Amino acid sequence: xxxxxxxxxxxxxxxxxxxxxxxxxxxxxxxxxxxxxxxxxxxxxxxxxxxxxxxxxxxxxxxxxxxxxxxxxxxxxxxxxxxxxxxxxxxxxxxxxxxxxxxxxxxxxxxxxxxxxxxxxxxxxxxxxxxxxxxxxxxxxxxxxxxxxxxxxxxxxxxxxxxxxxxxxxxxxxxxxxxxxxxxxxxxxxxxxxxxx
Numbered sequence: 001x002x003x004x005x006x007x008x009x010x011x012x013x014x015x016x017x018x019x020x021x022x023x024x025x026x027x028x029x030x031x032x033x034x035x036x037x038x039x040x041x042x043x044x045x046x047x048x049x050x051x052x053x054x055x056x057x058x059x060x061x062x063x064x065x066x067x068x069x070x071x072x073x074x075x076x077x078x079x080x081x082x083x084x085x086x087x088x089x090x091x092x093x094x095x096x097x098x099x100x101x102x103x104x105x106x107x108x109x110x111x112x113x114x115x116x117x118x119x120x121x122x123x124x125x126x127x128x129x130x131x132x133x134x135x136x137x138x139x140x141x142x143x144x145x146x147x148x149x150x151x152x153x154x155x156x157x158x159x160x161x162x163x164x165x166x167x168x169x170x171x172x173x174x175x176x177x178x179x180x181x182x183x184x185x186x187x188x189x190x191x192x193x194x195x196x197x
Contacts, residue, residue, distance in 0.1 A: 020167055023181065024181060031044060037196055038070070041074070045063065045070055049063040049064045059166060063159055083148045087143050090142055094142060095135055095194055103134050105120055105127075114175070118171055120185075121184065152197065156193055160186040164186060
């Protein structure tokens with residue numbers, strides 16, 4: 001009986017590791033660093049969504065949701081796009097607000113190595129909910145319209161939580177591989193998405 005239990009645990013751990021290894025190709029395949037406008041952003045998230053499905057990642061649904069919201073948000077004649085663009089600068093300022101940023105990253109040391117960066121990203125994951133509350137409060141205070149902001153922010157935050165749980169927090173801090181999933185920055189994913197809509 002105990003042999004079967006440990007065999008099942010090994011299968012689950014092994015399958016989780018394989019899923020993560022499979023998802024690493026997202027760096028090259030989806031060109032996440034080449035995003036500079038809404039169409040590229042939408043394409044990058046569509047690619048990420050497909051990669052998450054293919055690799056059986058637990059955040060596949062969240063990735064699909066972001067991709068679907070961007071489909072509408074990037075459509076030139078979309079009413080939600082029009083509302084979003086009117087407030088875009090205010091939203092970006094709320095996301096970049098220094099007091100909120102320092103809630104997600106307690107940056108006290110200079111980031112010199114990939115290990116430092118992965119540790120910083122893990123800290124960001126642990127503080128994502130606190131950051132989210134701070135940003136929403138700031139949007140409500142300075143921009144007024146929280147519902148349009150939440151249209152993109154909430155799905156991005158849910159995707160961020162999934163990425164944190166499944167790939168960033170378990171990442172090996174000692175890894176020097178350029179495709180280490182611990183190098184994914186939740187803050188960058190959320191903020192840069194708003195910049196590029």
